[in-house]
Every structure is written in structure tokens, then in C-alpha cells.
Amino acid sequence: xxxxxxxxxxxxxxxxxxxxxxxxxxxxxxxxxxxxxxxxxxxxxxxxxxxxxxxxxxxxxxxxxxxxxxxxxxxxxxxxxxxxxxxxxxxxxxxxxxxxxxxxxxxxxxxxxxxxxxxxxxxxxxxxxxxxxxxxxxxxxxxxxxxxxxxxxxxxxxxxxxxxxxxxxxxx
Numbered sequence: 001x002x003x004x005x006x007x008x009x010x011x012x013x014x015x016x017x018x019x020x021x022x023x024x025x026x027x028x029x030x031x032x033x034x035x036x037x038x039x040x041x042x043x044x045x046x047x048x049x050x051x052x053x054x055x056x057x058x059x060x061x062x063x064x065x066x067x068x069x070x071x072x073x074x075x076x077x078x079x080x081x082x083x084x085x086x087x088x089x090x091x092x093x094x095x096x097x098x099x100x101x102x103x104x105x106x107x108x109x110x111x112x113x114x115x116x117x118x119x120x121x122x123x124x125x126x127x128x129x130x131x132x133x134x135x136x137x138x139x140x141x142x143x144x145x146x147x148x149x150x151x152x153x154x155x156x157x158x159x160x161x162x163x164x165x166x167x168x169x170x171x172x
Contacts, residue, residue, distance in 0.1 A: 020112045020125070020144045022095040025077040025088035029150035033078040033085070040085065040100075044107050044168030052107065052168050081154070094145060099162050105170045110162040114144075121161070128155045 025032070035056045044052040051062040058071040070076045070089070077088040077095075089096045099110040114121040122144060125131055129148035136142040148156060156162065 018114065018118060018141050018143055019096075020114060020146060021091075022088070022097050023145060023147040025079060025095055026086055026097050026148070027079060027081050027150040027153040028148065030079040030081060030086070033072070033080055035072065036078065036085070040102055040107075043171045045171060046166065046168055050166075050168075081157075084157075099157070107168040107170065108164050109166040109168075111165050112156065112161050113163040113165075114161075124159065125156065125161065128152050128159070 036054050036059070041054050041056065044054070049064070051060075053060040053062070057073075058069055059076075061068050061070070072078055075090060077090070079086045079088065081099075084099045084101050087098045087100055089098070097112065101108045101110070114125075122131055125144075125146065129146050129152045132145040134142045134145055
């Protein structure tokens with residue numbers, strides 16, 4: 001996994017020793033977007049002055065330590081699902097998935113979080129879609145891998161497996 005993917009989506013890894021990854025961009029049955037919608041483009045900031053700048057074909061995330069650029073079709077795949085833009089970030093072998101929801105002046109990011117009650121949540125996820133356990137060389141769980149259908153991906157959202165981790169305010 002590249003440093004930039006870990007860096008921007010650090011929440012997924014900080015809140016859980018073990019994460020859930022996807023075998024393919026989500027939702028599986030949705031068409032890819034070639035650009036961000038015009039209403040999403042602009043500059044956003046968090047309360048801690050992290051910055052997200054969304055352009056037509058890429059986004060830039062900046063904080064006090066680093067600036068990272070993600071280009072659609074290279075590091076990220078975008079898909080639309082109801083009120084969300086689904087940001088699929090390619091890592092070495094699979095995908096990290098983040099939901100983005102835009103309101104008038106706010107952009108909220110959501111990640112699939114199993115940090116509390118990991119086994120219970122994995123059990124609930126496996127009732128929706130098969131779960132593969134990936135172990136590290138020491139035999140400990142490294143991450144869980146899933147490949148939900150489009151309908152099952154929506155069930156994961158409706159069952160509140162995706163939780164908010166970052167909120168941005170749009171600047172004028």
C-alpha cells in the first residue's frame with residue numbers, strides 16, 4: 001500500500017488494528033465517474049485546518065505535514081451511489097473504500113469501521129456478504145476482504161457499518 005493511501009485514509013487504520021478491504025471498486029454494479037460533479041468542486045477545510053481541494057479530475061489533501069494528490073483513474077476510482085460519491089483507493093492488492101457526502105457547505109467522509117466489537121461486526125458483515133480473513137506471516141489477522149454485490153454494498157451502508165471520520169466546510 002502506498003504511503004499516500006495510508007496517510008489520507010489513516011482513520012481506517014487508526015481506529016482498528018484490523019480493517020476491511022474490498023476486492024474491487026464499489027459499488028460493483030455502478031458506472032465509474034470520469035470527474036467530480038461541478039457542485040463538489042472547490043476548497044474545503046476541517047476545524048484543524050486540513051484542506052481538501054476538489055478539481056474536475058483529481059483532489060488534493062493537505063495538512064501541516066504533507067500534500068497528496070489523487071487522480072481519478074490512477075489512484076482513485078469514483079462511483080455514484082444515491083447521495084454519496086464512493087472514493088475507491090487502490091492499494092497494492094485491493095481497495096480501500098470511503099463514502100463522501102456533500103451537503104450545502106459540508107463534505108463528510110465515512111469509512112467502514114469495525115474497531116468496536118470486531119468479531120460481532122465481522123459476523124454481521126458475513127451475514128450480508130462473504131468475508132475472507134487475510135492473515136500476516138505471524139498468523140494474526142491482517143485484514144478482512146469482501147466483495148459485495150451492489151445491493152449488499154448498500155446493505156452495509158444502511159446497517160451503519162460506515163461511520164463518519166472527517167468533516168470539511170466548503171470555503172467560498
